[in-house]
Structure formats: C-alpha cells, structure tokens
Amino acid sequence: MTLRLLHYSDVENAYDAPDRIGRLAGTVRARRDADTLVFGTGDNTSPGVLPLVTRGEQALDFFAAVEPDADTFGNHDFDYGPDRALELVDRAPQPWLCANVRRDGAPFGRDHDVHPWRVFEAGGARVGVFGVVTPKTASINPATGDVSFSDPIVAAEAAVEALREQDVDYIVCLSHLGRGDEQLATAVDVDVVLGGHNHAETVERLGDTLLTRPGANGEILFEIDLPAREVTRHIVVEGPLNESIRDAMADRMAAAGVDDRVATVEEPIERTEAACFGGESRVGNFVADAYRWYADADVGLQNAGGIRSGPPLTDEVTVGDLISLVPFEEPLAVAEVSGATLRRAFAQGEGSRLGFGEPDWWHAHVSGATLVYDRAAGDLREATVGGEPIRPDRTYRVALSDYLLHSDDEFPALDEHHRVDRLEVQYRVLEAYARELSIDPQVEGRIKWV
Known part of the structure; x- marks a missing residue:
C-alpha cells in the first residue's frame, strides 16, 4: 500500500485572500483518502489582517474544513500569547505535536491536546510523528512570555527513540526550524522532515531523509508518496474551490472594517519575495520612510521579514492593505545609538546567518541612509546618514x-x-504617513552592491 502525506505550512496571510484559502482547503480535501495523513508545520494561525483582527480565530474555519491529522507550532502561533495559543488548540480538531516547548518546568500544553509525538495509522503503515519549533522563538516573538524552547535536536532524538519502541514503519518530523531542518535531517534518524519557517520552497534529499518546505501564504501544497518518497507539487490557485471557506473568510474580512481608503497608488508597488529580500525596493522604502517621518528620526530601519509579501499596493489603498504589510500589534520604537553601533547594525543586513531565509537575502530597508555592501567579502564598505x-x-x-x-x-x-521611546503601532504609522503624504516611493540607490 502507498502512504500519502499532504504538507501545508506558513499559511499566514492566505486568510486575507478568500479564494486562495478556499482553494487550499479544496485541494487538501480533493487529495485526501483513507491512505492519507495531513500535516501542517507552523505559522498556520498568524500573521495577517484577519489573524490580527480575530487573534487567530479564522484558522479554526480552515482546520474544521481540512481536519488535519496534526500540526506543530510556529513562532507566529504565539503572536497573541501562549494562553491564546492553547485556546485555539482546544478548539481545533487536530492534536498539536511539539517536543521542545516547555512552560513552568513541564511540557507546554500537557493538559491540552499538545503532545511531543504520536503514532498514526494510514496506508497500511504505522507512522510515528513528532514536532519541533525553532529554539529562537522566544527571541523573535516577545509574546511568548514564560514559554521556553529547548534544543530541537536533543528533543528529536528523544522522540525518535520513543517512537522506535512503538514498532512504527516510518518516522516523520513536523519542523518549524527553517534552515535548521537540514541539520536535523542529517543528525536524526527520520524518514521525512516536513519543514516550515523558511519561506523558500524546498524539496531536498539528504541521505535517506526527504525534506520538504512548501513556502508561505498557502500557494503550494506538497503531496509525498511513501515508500517511493515521490513529491507532487500542487499549485493551489489551480485547485478546486471550497466555497464555504472562501465565503467564511470573505465575511470575516467584510466584518473587520478595514476597507477605509487612505491613498491612491498609480504605479503598483510590488510585495514579492524579491521586493522584500532582494535589497532596496519601493515597498521597503515606503515603510522605512514612514517610520523616520513619524519619529522625526535620523534613520528609519525596517527588517525585510517584517514586511509580508502579497498582492501589490495599487489603485485605492486601504487600511487593510497597510495592516497586511506589517500585520503585528508591534509599536514603532525610537532608539538612540552611537555611530559605531549603527554601522554594526547596518552590516548585519545580510542574511547568511539567519535561519528563516536564504543566504543571499538582504534584510535591511533604510531611510535617511545609504549603504554600500561587498557581498562577496561579506563587508559593509560605506555607510552614510543624511549624506554624511x-x-x-x-x-x-x-x-x-x-x-x-x-x-x-x-x-x-x-x-x-537603546530604546528611548515607544510610539504608535506600526501599521497606524503607515496609515498616518499615507494620509498626510500619500504613497509614492522610489528606488534611489540607498543600498548598493560592489
């Protein structure tokens, strides 16, 4: 018998595109049968406009439609705090598997439907499944509060040892480690790593282990056949539509009250992965300019990962469009730093050491500054502020x-x-800037490569 795995991950702002989330649900349901297990690998409740407005509630509609066999936590699943994460766990149909999360000295969610591992049966096989999330979660998400995240390799080894005692035919890891997936795949004896966190689509064979990452925003669903380990890529927009999910998200979006127009954009502003992570871009300049203007600062700095990809900003731009750019309840802050510290920060804009992206990604959007970077040498050659x-x-x-x-x-x-002040929530800053000065950013040579 053939065992089929369906893998989705980092659904994030797909909830803000009712047709797309409806087709993701429809594609899962169309490919599912008695020989199939459906798994998610984190960041499937947040972020996005609807996730922000409903505090992750909208994901329950999707989960009820596709009935996943299990999910694991991503860093953004804690965006509204650990207690809210457990509320969503309690109301979702699937168990949540995560072996390296603790709270008050005990496994996180042990009194809820959270487990380090579980055994499933499908396709005539016993499948042992465990989950892990990046140990950097507490660092990259302040809302995690008193939850701690341990070494995922140690947790994975313990889970695999326990699952081997259960006479399983396959072991599958649900991972939200990003580029840590590769280390896990080579260090731990597992058959398949279903990965997330890194938004670059990936199908890779590392020895006897298959690694997949379907990318972000519900655009791709992977289908894995075992024992052949063949991967089929389903383009969600070409899939069947689950009309009930589409209508549920459309209704939620209409009720959110975020369709107030703030500006008109004549030349579309791209929000692709390349625009976010490829260096200077119009969307990055818009956000950084708004921050500098609002704070009356010398420099505006925006991390590329904080700008969410999606449809271009064009024509009538609404409050919802701006929320979707930076969909977090995170305030704009003001820091005062020495020039030496600022230069070190600018040099850290290259992405080779970060676990959630690709080595050639660039992570700094700036306003009021120009940077000249030698990517081959990994060196910031020049940096100016205010032309000096x-x-x-x-x-x-x-x-x-x-x-x-x-x-x-x-x-x-x-x-x-370094913090000297906290100001308005980020998307409100973008709204204020758009209403006052409109939206017409240009690429000006702020970031140059040599």
Missing part, C-alpha cells in the same frame, strides 16, 4: 520596530537598552 559618513562617536536617532530591540536574531547590535 557615519561618525562613530555621534548619537543617532533610529526609528524601527520595537521587535528589533527585543530580538537577538536580526540586527543583534541593537537591543532594549
């Missing part, structure tokens, strides 16, 4: 997401002791 070279002993005022002062993952040169 950065002075190491001068203090600079930087407007940025408060998240960047909490996280030691992105721009670790900046931390909470």
Whole structure:
C-alpha cells in the first residue's frame, strides 16, 4: 500500500485572500483518502489582517474544513500569547505535536491536546510523528512570555527513540526550524522532515531523509508518496474551490472594517519575495520612510521579514492593505545609538546567518541612509546618514520596530537598552504617513552592491 502525506505550512496571510484559502482547503480535501495523513508545520494561525483582527480565530474555519491529522507550532502561533495559543488548540480538531516547548518546568500544553509525538495509522503503515519549533522563538516573538524552547535536536532524538519502541514503519518530523531542518535531517534518524519557517520552497534529499518546505501564504501544497518518497507539487490557485471557506473568510474580512481608503497608488508597488529580500525596493522604502517621518528620526530601519509579501499596493489603498504589510500589534520604537553601533547594525543586513531565509537575502530597508555592501567579502564598505559618513562617536536617532530591540536574531547590535521611546503601532504609522503624504516611493540607490 502507498502512504500519502499532504504538507501545508506558513499559511499566514492566505486568510486575507478568500479564494486562495478556499482553494487550499479544496485541494487538501480533493487529495485526501483513507491512505492519507495531513500535516501542517507552523505559522498556520498568524500573521495577517484577519489573524490580527480575530487573534487567530479564522484558522479554526480552515482546520474544521481540512481536519488535519496534526500540526506543530510556529513562532507566529504565539503572536497573541501562549494562553491564546492553547485556546485555539482546544478548539481545533487536530492534536498539536511539539517536543521542545516547555512552560513552568513541564511540557507546554500537557493538559491540552499538545503532545511531543504520536503514532498514526494510514496506508497500511504505522507512522510515528513528532514536532519541533525553532529554539529562537522566544527571541523573535516577545509574546511568548514564560514559554521556553529547548534544543530541537536533543528533543528529536528523544522522540525518535520513543517512537522506535512503538514498532512504527516510518518516522516523520513536523519542523518549524527553517534552515535548521537540514541539520536535523542529517543528525536524526527520520524518514521525512516536513519543514516550515523558511519561506523558500524546498524539496531536498539528504541521505535517506526527504525534506520538504512548501513556502508561505498557502500557494503550494506538497503531496509525498511513501515508500517511493515521490513529491507532487500542487499549485493551489489551480485547485478546486471550497466555497464555504472562501465565503467564511470573505465575511470575516467584510466584518473587520478595514476597507477605509487612505491613498491612491498609480504605479503598483510590488510585495514579492524579491521586493522584500532582494535589497532596496519601493515597498521597503515606503515603510522605512514612514517610520523616520513619524519619529522625526535620523534613520528609519525596517527588517525585510517584517514586511509580508502579497498582492501589490495599487489603485485605492486601504487600511487593510497597510495592516497586511506589517500585520503585528508591534509599536514603532525610537532608539538612540552611537555611530559605531549603527554601522554594526547596518552590516548585519545580510542574511547568511539567519535561519528563516536564504543566504543571499538582504534584510535591511533604510531611510535617511545609504549603504554600500561587498557581498562577496561579506563587508559593509560605506555607510552614510543624511549624506554624511557615519561618525562613530555621534548619537543617532533610529526609528524601527520595537521587535528589533527585543530580538537577538536580526540586527543583534541593537537591543532594549537603546530604546528611548515607544510610539504608535506600526501599521497606524503607515496609515498616518499615507494620509498626510500619500504613497509614492522610489528606488534611489540607498543600498548598493560592489
């Protein structure tokens, strides 16, 4: 008998596109039978406009329609705090598997439907499944509160040992590690790693282990056949439509009250992965400019991962469109830093050391500054602020997401002791800027490669 796995991950702002989330649900249901297991690998409740407005509630509609066999946590599944995450677990039809999350000295969610591992039967096979999430979750998501995240490799080894004792035919890992998937696949004896967190679509064979990551926003569903380990890629927009899910999301979006127009954009502003992570872009400049303007700062700094990809901003731009760009209840902060620290932060804009992206991604969008970077050498050659070279002993005022002062993952040169103020929530800053100055960013040579 053939066992089929269906793998979705990082659904995120697909909920804001009713037709797409309806087709993801329809594609899952169309490909499912008695020999199939359906798994999600994190960030399937948030972020997005509807996730922000409903605090993840909208995901329950999707889960009820597709009835996953299991999901694991992603970093964004804690966006509304650990207690809200457990509320959603209690109301979702599937168990949640995560072996490296703890709270109060005990496994997180042990009194709820959260488990380190579980055995499923399908396709004539016994399948042992466990989950892990990036240990950087507490650093990259301040809302995790008192939840801690341990070494995923140690947790995976313990889960595999326990599952081997259950006489399983296959072991599958549900992973939200990003580029840590590759290490897990080579270090731990598993048959399949179903990955997430890294939004780059991936199908890779590492020795005897198959690794898949379907990318973000519900655009791709992977189908894996075992024992052949063949992978079929389903393009969701070409799939069948689940009209009930489409209508449910459309109704939720209409009720959200985010369709107030704030500006008109004549030349569409792209929000593709390339626009977010490829260096200077119009969308990055818009966000960074809004931050600098609102805070009356020397520099605006926006991390590329904080800008969510999606349809271009064009024609009548609404409040909802701006929320979808930075869909977090995160305030704009003001930091005061020395020129030496600011230069170190700018140098950390390259992406090779980050676990959620690709090595050639660029992570810094700036306003009020220009950067010249030697990518081959991994070196920031030049940096100016206000047209002048950065002075190491001068203090600079930087407007940025408060998240960047909490996280030691992105721009670790900046931390909470640099904060001098917290201002309005980020998307409200974009709204104020758009209403006052409209939206017409240009690429100006702020970031250059040599």
